[in-house]
Amino acid sequence: MIYRETGQFKASYAADQAIFRLVEDRIGMGAILFLAFVVMPLVGSQYWLETIMLPFLIYSLAAIGLNLLTGYAGQLSLGTGGFMACGAFSAYKLATAFPDLHVLLVLVLAGSITAAVGILFGLPSLRIKGFYLAVATLAAQFFLLWLFNRVPWFTNYSSSGVISAPPLAIFGDIWVTGFEATPVAKYLFTLSLVSILALAAKNMTRLKIGRAWMAIRDMDIAAEIIGIRPMTTKLSAFAISSFYCGIAGALWAFVYTGAVEALAFEINVSFRVLFMIIIGGLGTICGSFMGAAFIVLLPIFLNNTLLALGLAEAVALASHLEAMIMGALIIFFLIVEPHGLARLWQILKEKLRRWPFPY
Amino acid sequence: MTTAATDLRLDSRQAATGRRQRRIGGVLLAVENVSLRFGGVQALSGVSFDVRQGEIRAIIGPNGAGKSSMLNVINGFYQPQEGSFVWKGERLARMRPHLAATLGIARTFQNIALFKGMTTLDNIMTGRILKMRASFLEQALWWGRARREELAHRAFVERIIDFLEIQHIRHTPVGKLPYGLQKRVELARALAMEPELLLLDEPMAGMNLEEKEDMCRFILDVNEEFGTTVVLIEHDMGVVMDISDRVVVLDYGKLLADGTPDEVRNDPRVIEAYLGLVHD
Numbered sequence: 332m333i334y335r336e337t338g339q340f341k342a343s344y345a346a347d348q349a350i351f352r353l354v355e356d357r358i359g360m361g362a363i364l365f366l367a368f369v370v371m372p373l374v375g376s377q378y379w380l381e382t383i384m385l386p387f388l389i390y391s392l393a394a395i396g397l398n399l400l401t402g403y404a405g406q407l408s409l410g411t412g413g414f415m416a417c418g419a420f421s422a423y424k425l426a427t428a429f430p431d432l433h434v435l436l437v438l439v440l441a442g443s444i445t446a447a448v449g450i451l452f453g454l455p456s457l458r459i460k461g462f463y464l465a466v467a468t469l470a471a472q473f474f475l476l477w478l479f480n481r482v483p484w485f486t487n488y489s490s491s492g493v494i495s496a497p498p499l500a501i502f503g504d505i506w507v508t509g510f511e512a513t514p515v516a517k518y519l520f521t522l523s524l525v526s527i528l529a530l531a532a533k534n535m536t537r538l539k540i541g542r543a544w545m546a547i548r549d550m551d552i553a554a555e556i557i558g559i560r561p562m563t564t565k566l567s568a569f570a571i572s573s574f575y576c577g578i579a580g581a582l583w584a585f586v587y588t589g590a591v592e593a594l595a596f597e598i599n600v601s602f603r604v605l606f607m608i609i610i611g612g613l614g615t616i617c618g619s620f621m622g623a624a625f626i627v628l629l630p631i632f633l634n635n636t637l638l639a640l641g642l643a644e645a646v647a648l649a650s651h652l653e654a655m656i657m658g659a660l661i662i663f664f665l666i667v668e669p670h671g672l673a674r675l676w677q678i679l680k681e682k683l684r685r686w687p688f689p690y
Numbered sequence: 691m692t693t694a695a696t697d698l699r700l701d702s703r704q705a706a707t708g709r710r711q712r713r714i715g716g717v718l719l720a721v722e723n724v725s726l727r728f729g730g731v732q733a734l735s736g737v738s739f740d741v742r743q744g745e746i747r748a749i750i751g752p753n754g755a756g757k758s759s760m761l762n763v764i765n766g767f768y769q770p771q772e773g774s775f776v777w778k779g780e781r782l783a784r785m786r787p788h789l790a791a792t793l794g795i796a797r798t799f800q801n802i803a804l805f806k807g808m809t810t811l812d813n814i815m816t817g818r819i820l821k822m823r824a825s826f827l828e829q830a831l832w833w834g835r836a837r838r839e840e841l842a843h844r845a846f847v848e849r850i851i852d853f854l855e856i857q858h859i860r861h862t863p864v865g866k867l868p869y870g871l872q873k874r875v876e877l878a879r880a881l882a883m884e885p886e887l888l889l890l891d892e893p894m895a896g897m898n899l900e901e902k903e904d905m906c907r908f909i910l911d912v913n914e915e916f917g918t919t920v921v922l923i924e925h926d927m928g929v930v931m932d933i934s935d936r937v938v939v940l941d942y943g944k945l946l947a948d949g950t951p952d953e954v955r956n957d958p959r960v961i962e963a964y965l966g967l968v969h970d
Contacts, residue, residue, distance in 0.1 A: 343841075344841045344844040344845060344848075345837075345841055347844075348840060348841070348844065531830035531831065532830075534829060534830050534831065534832045534836075535826065535829050535830050538824070538829040538832075538836055538840060539819055539822045539824065539829060539836075539839075539840075540826050540829055542808070542812055542815055542816045542819065543816070543819055545805055545807060545808050545812070546805050546808075546816050546819075548805075548807070549804075549805035549806050549807050549808065550803045550804065550805055550806070552767070552803060553799065553803035553804070553805070554805075554816070555767075555787040555788070556765055556767065556787050556790070556791065556796075556797060557791060557796075557816055557817060557819065557820070557879070557883065558787075558788055558791030558792060558819060558820040558883070559816070559819055560788055567826065571826070614807065
């Protein structure tokens, strides 16, 4: 009886098409945004903002990107790490070649370059599907990393192969990258960007382009006969997905770590992001956040709890235990709900409609 | 059942008896000399027939006669080795799925081809995709044309939902719907394209009598109210003879007969194909 649509009448199609159709949803979302934008910067320590929230947000963004491609358009990809590297290195080249370029412009351009690269590596999807496509996208992962590792031009001939982000300000002297950037500024900058991009992704998925993606995913023959062009639809999914991954990579290199080498984006990153969307829920935007939280936040939480409880004396033991518990939890959640945490959340909401009554 | 729905049913019955008053226009689509081979299998050989504007045209024939292949050729899914099309007097050398969709050819499938992960509403809305013009940036921002289009098309789609009486399943994922309703949603998706020519591949297969009657009523209503030309494949001869204006009979990929239901019914070759030759 807590969460229900009774009495909430929609008088226009605009109201019925809203993202948050129920008052309860809007209150919940408002509370989350308030916590994230106001409470967190006020009470969060540097450790919380920089070590916990930043990677969570950036991974969420990459997960949204992959979810658009894999969850919505049904094109399995293992190239996420490569595309993130592409975003990071394009942003670096842009920021060093044009020092006056605004940070937002740097990110958008880096995303656009990655989108172009994504289209290129998406071309095999026109002929192959499923696992075979996943193997083909591995080419993006290995080729791009090899390229950034081996061609010194990409690192501006740095001997270590490490790129370090130049200081960039969002406006005035509010720095979001470099040494002068405060944790709060970095956090709020990333949070705003991720929120805006998540909203844009949600909008795309509920409108024409998202329906075209899902139509291609669910039944490509019928989609073609309705007039959806498989080529442009699949490539647009690759482009927009890579745009998101590129920005995530650029944020990782510029805002989170500040200095990064190509190896930071190796195949493990691709797998992590893929696990996030599988555990979070394929084809949902909120699932991308839940999956990122599960994979990024839970280990930190487990580790700290184990140490705090004194269950593990040594740090090494704690991380072994953490890996074991994480593995068990992943299997548990996949058995309980193969459609991911987002589906669990939806089931919970359906239960709340009639709670405390059994039916 | 409400009186309104009963009235509607009576209306269409009356209409069905007095259907000769409908306006049947000139040739909308002519299929000329189409041959289709899959390796050594001759699926269609030299088939020609035409479809007039506003009529209900049935394609019948025994299993494997090439009926579904014919539909696949018409909407460009199969490329025939020989043959051409004339659409509204204009000759088309080849048909492509996208071209067929832009010309206004919609279709439903024998084994339902809905988008299983999407709701009924979203499925029907995909039928409007060709008519949407908003750029992806406008869509991302839920702004400008994207917003206007979405709401206008939603209003249009709601009319189809009302027409096919599927209001109650609007927000249900189609994978959860029973078979009969899925067939109806598929028809709705095809209608959302505002087609000039509607190709129905066994719209009543696997339905019980009541569902068949409903589906017949919808097909007749679509044809009469919107003037949509219908080409349908159906095995239920009662239905075919009742609702179609002209019937094409295919057998082993060849055109066996073409004419009104009465002509076809009494054609000795058709009787032979269906019942076998009577030996004295």
